[in-house]
Amino acid sequence: MNSAEHVHHASPHSSGSETSDERFERGLALLRTVGGQEHPAVLDSLADIAPDLGHMTVAFGYGDVLSRPGLTLRERQIATVGALAAMGNAAPQLRFHIDGALNVGVSPAEVVEILIHTAVYAGFPAALNGIGAAREVFERRPDVTATPVDSEPLPGDRYERGLAKLAEVDGHAGDQVVASMRDIAPDLTRYIVEFAFGDVYSRPGLDLKSRELASVAMCTALGTAAPQLRVHINGLLNVGGSREEVVEVITQMAGYAGFPAALNGIAAAREVFEERGDEGRRV
Amino acid sequence: MNSAEHVHHASPHSSGSETSDERFERGLALLRTVGGQEHPAVLDSLADIAPDLGHMTVAFGYGDVLSRPGLTLRERQIATVGALAAMGNAAPQLRFHIDGALNVGVSPAEVVEILIHTAVYAGFPAALNGIGAAREVFERRPDVTATPVDSEPLPGDRYERGLAKLAEVDGHAGDQVVASMRDIAPDLTRYIVEFAFGDVYSRPGLDLKSRELASVAMCTALGTAAPQLRVHINGLLNVGGSREEVVEVITQMAGYAGFPAALNGIAAAREVFEERGDEGRRV
Amino acid sequence: MNSAEHVHHASPHSSGSETSDERFERGLALLRTVGGQEHPAVLDSLADIAPDLGHMTVAFGYGDVLSRPGLTLRERQIATVGALAAMGNAAPQLRFHIDGALNVGVSPAEVVEILIHTAVYAGFPAALNGIGAAREVFERRPDVTATPVDSEPLPGDRYERGLAKLAEVDGHAGDQVVASMRDIAPDLTRYIVEFAFGDVYSRPGLDLKSRELASVAMCTALGTAAPQLRVHINGLLNVGGSREEVVEVITQMAGYAGFPAALNGIAAAREVFEERGDEGRRV
CATH class of the missing domain: 1.20.1290.10 (AhpD-like)
Incomplete structure (x- = not known):
């Protein structure tokens, strides 16, 4: 180290x-x-x-x-x-x-x-x-003992827990995501709250900033998740990441998913940075 | 069963x-x-x-x-x-x-x-x-005998057969697809009619609704086929699928291709549903 | 042959x-x-x-x-x-x-x-x-001797070499790419110039037209690189390719990446062709 x-x-x-x-x-x-x-x-x-x-x-x-x-x-x-x-x-x-x-x-x-x-x-x-x-x-690896990562059941109701975590990550944008989906696919919205945020994001084994770094990296590399990439660039900034870190993780994807993925990720970051203005600005 | x-x-x-x-x-x-x-x-x-x-x-x-x-x-x-x-x-x-x-x-x-x-x-x-x-x-599997799926030659002209099948799936939108492509890539248009619709969609071994369910699933999961996803959401509705079924198959993709794929699929469905208004509405 | x-x-x-x-x-x-x-x-x-x-x-x-x-x-x-x-x-x-x-x-x-x-x-x-x-x-293959493809160090400065190659491929659009990225990710821009164009595109082992054919094929097949596909359709035309060749390589991708990839590629080509008007027209 x-x-x-x-x-x-x-x-x-x-x-x-x-x-x-x-x-x-x-x-x-x-x-x-x-x-x-x-x-x-x-x-x-x-x-x-x-x-x-x-x-x-x-x-x-x-x-x-x-x-x-x-x-x-x-x-x-x-x-x-x-x-x-x-x-x-x-x-x-x-x-x-x-x-x-x-x-x-x-x-x-x-x-x-x-x-x-x-x-x-x-x-x-x-x-x-x-x-x-x-x-x-x-x-x-002899230094790794494969201990099952078997967390204790998380406390409380999945939906409530998910909603609280979504608010932590997305701020008011989370409410908008939920609201915008209620019309034709209410259950998919519920799964996002219950499964993605209530089950996965709420797990204690990885800190929230690391989760959002991974989310931005995944959405950038996949190249098929432009709206979600913008949500999670915001999310990374909301949970303590800086604009420099957003740019860094997207830049890094050039080597793993190619320059088009990184370039399109930077275009998404530009949009988010402009929308936020000086809010949370640190770079 | x-x-x-x-x-x-x-x-x-x-x-x-x-x-x-x-x-x-x-x-x-x-x-x-x-x-x-x-x-x-x-x-x-x-x-x-x-x-x-x-x-x-x-x-x-x-x-x-x-x-x-x-x-x-x-x-x-x-x-x-x-x-x-x-x-x-x-x-x-x-x-x-x-x-x-x-x-x-x-x-x-x-x-x-x-x-x-x-x-x-x-x-x-x-x-x-x-x-x-x-x-x-x-x-x-001992219960499966690998019988070749070797269909009889389909009757008639490939292009005519494909055009009829395209009309069955896409309605008037099919004509628009064909028309819009004639300018710079007429042969690609011809291949869509002859190969995709004349050869593949016309095969008798799978009913048309199942084909459109598969098409919507594939386009949603790939995440790179937004215009085609809209065409085939319409197609599924045209061949007997309901709006509920469209939402179901897209929602199901959350588990196989991730939530961004499903969310973007729902956004495409919303556009199609709005365009169609009450036409073919069953949900 | x-x-x-x-x-x-x-x-x-x-x-x-x-x-x-x-x-x-x-x-x-x-x-x-x-x-x-x-x-x-x-x-x-x-x-x-x-x-x-x-x-x-x-x-x-x-x-x-x-x-x-x-x-x-x-x-x-x-x-x-x-x-x-x-x-x-x-x-x-x-x-x-x-x-x-x-x-x-x-x-x-x-x-x-x-x-x-x-x-x-x-x-x-x-x-x-x-x-x-x-x-x-x-x-x-007995006819292939695996000789290392180990090029001589390329002459000159990586950035200058890359900028010259970028101008050769992209014309003035290259300057725009560089300029548009300077705001929030200047280093990613530098990598594109130094690595993509200075290191890779400048290698002598493959002619520039073949490189651009490959670039158009890759961006079409990936389906996640729409802005870059337009850049390299222009690039292929700039280094000696014809509009017919652009349409051909995109059409060919129907067989390897599916019709949606090819159709979306043709839509990109249409945009580029319209923007260019009669410039470089040969088809």
């Missing part, structure tokens, strides 16, 4: 004057921290036919993006695990980043929480396959 | 006063019917690290959503198989729900038809990999 | 008067060329339960779409490999079409370039898994 934090804060906003070697070396140090390997497998595995892609992964993905200040490595891995699980089409990378999350201070129980959280944004298949990936990673 | 129907119609629109145990028990009974297993594997497989996710899958996915009236279990499985095949990123769940479809009265030939239908909305790779999943399921 | 070119240019814009047998025979000849197999596996593998889907794959996918004039087979395989790698959910088809690309004149080094290009539009996981698929294909 100490070395991770050190690498993390050493990251500059590099300019064109920096050499590729410097970017690569900074990235390699960070990749060693995240991957827990002295010789990162991604470089070896690409050496035969695409060594340049390995270089880019390290220099751009780790040296440029993951080295940035603005989010801790722990927060970045929470976002990445959530996004890859939601996308559901990159199993090897999901396993790597679950392992990486454990290496930078995310607990096994928190990994499980992130994957349960995925059910809300990408459905149960994504969550179930994410848990399958986590199991594989946990079994390979 | 009898027990499935029984469970199905027993489903309440639950309120917050219902306990989680009641939801779980109702869901478990339904999951046993769909999965054909006394001890559902999804619970066992999650017991080690994420038993709560297993509980949610049963209580929310089966106890809340799949237990709802408004669609038969057969219709729900047709929608789920179509959606998972179209998404193409959840192979274990696709196999489970193909098996489940067979358990609630979908024939093997109909499963094959749904998967062929997928080619229209998600391309041939999705259809081909869906057939691969079906083969695995069929081979494991 | 000669037979491929022959088949290619023999393709008619078929009308309803053509029989399914004629479409199938034309498709089969083309599939033999692309797949390099006298007895295409796709037919054998579907014979047990879904022979009609095999027939459609050949008659529609190869007989109707891939047989069309307007793009060479080489260009079509570049587009398909890019799209399937970007989608990330069709590994067997990605391997088949990488093999097919090699069969119609794409070099192994160019395959690697297309897959590296994927990182820009769909993220590093898509690129890395694409390289994994290429490795499997390369290893099975």
